[in-house]
Amino acid sequence: MPHTAPRPPRAEHPAVLPHLFAHTVDAVPVVCVRPCDTPGPTWVIYQQRNYLGTLHHHPDSGWYLQHAREHHHSLDNAIRALRRPTTWPAARARAAQWAHDALSTPGMCVINIQTTGLHHPQAVHIAICTPDSVLLDTLINPRQRIEPAATRLHHHTHRSLSDAPVFGDVLPHLAETLHGRRCVTYNLPFTQQVLHNELARITGRLRHFSTQWADAMRPVAHWTGLWSAHHRTYRNQRLHGPHEARSKCEKLIDHLSQLRAE
Template sequence: MRQPGRRGQNARRPPTWPRQRQQVGRWARGLLTDPSLLVLDIQTAGLGAQAWAVQIAALDNQGRTLVDELLNPGLSIPAEASRLHGITDAAVARAPSFGDLLPELRGVVKGRRCIAYNARFDKGVMDRELSRLHSSFLPSRAPLEPRRWEDALGPATVARGMWLADRSLYRRQRLGGGYDAAEKCRGLLRRLHELARAA
C-alpha cells in the first residue's frame, strides 16, 4: 500500500539524472579544493522582515572556524525562534551587534566563494542588516564583497534524486541537524564531501 503523498517518487527519474548527478559531483569536488571557499550559516530572530541575525558562523574548506559569533539583533527574539536554535535574549544581551562584527566579517568574506544551504535566505539576512546600517544601501555598494554566492540546496536535492513524478521535480532535501550556525556549517561541509564522492 502506498503512503499518502509519496505517489510517483523515484518511479521514473529523468534520463538526465545520472549526468546531473555527475555534474553535482564535479561541482562539489571543485568547491572543496578551492582555497577561497567559505561555508556560511546565519541563525535569525525570525523570518521575513524580522530575520535579523543572532548568530553567524563561517568555516573554510578545511573545516577551520573563521567566525562563530552570537549577535544582539537589537530587538526581542521571538519564543518560537528561541525554541529552534536555543538563542535567547539573555544569551545575546552582551553580544556584539552586526555592525560591531562588520569589520571582521568584511575581512573574512572579501573575495571568497561563499556557499550556504539556501543561500538566498542567508544573503538576504546580510543585505537587510547592511540596509539597516546604511539607509542608502545599494547591493552594488555593499561593504561585504564575496567573489560570489552559491547555493548547495539545489545540487544536494538533485544528487539525492527523490523524483516527484506528478510534479516533475526533485523533492527538496533538508540539511538536517540542529540549529547552531557553526554546526550547520560543519553539516554542510560533510554534505559537500558526500556529494563529491557520490559520482
C-alpha cells in the first residue's frame, strides 16, 4: 500500500471518490482503498497500515459498517465508528444501564433551558418534563440583549419576550418543581451556569436547588460510540430537533428510552 495517497474531493458521494485517497478525521489520517474485485461502492480503511474495517455506501442509508451492521450518514462518523476501542460494548452496556436507572428513578425529570447565548447566558425558555407529563414550560424575559446567533436557533427576541415573566417570578415554581427530584439534563455544567447566573442576579449570591443532578451527555456519547482518535474519547453528540425547551426535553426522554431498550 502506498505511503501517500491523493486527497479526496470535498464531496463524500461515492461517485466522485477515487479508488485510493487519504482522509483526515479528528486530526488523524486514514487511507481508503477500493478493492478492484468489488463492483459496488466499497472502501477498505487503513490507519497507519492497520486495517480498521470495510465501508459500503448505500444510496438511501449512507455508509454501512460491514462488521457492526450499522449505518452512518457521513464518512467521518463511519470512520469514527471503525476506530472504537474493544471496550466499547461494555461502555455501551453501562450507558444503557445508566439510562435504565435514570428513567426508573421515582420522580425523575429532565430540564432544558434555552438562553440568551454563550456569553454570560440567561434563560429565555425553561421546560421540565417527566416521561408522562410537562411540569413546567415557560418563556422568560431576560431583560438583557439576546445574541443574534442564539436568536437564529430559538427565534426568541427582546420584543417577542417583552411580555414574558422575569426569572424571579418563575423561581418559586421552578424551585418547588425541582425539589427532591433527580433531574437529568444535557450538558449539566451549562445548565447549572445559567441557573447560577440567574440566582446570583436576583439574590446577589449563589444558591443551590435541593436536586440530584445528572448529565446525560457522556452516557449518550458512550452509547453512540463515535471515537475521537485525537482526544481519545467518545465524541459528544448533539441533541437534534427544534431549539425549543419542551421539544428538547421530550427528545432527551426519547433518547434515554432508546438507550434503555438496548
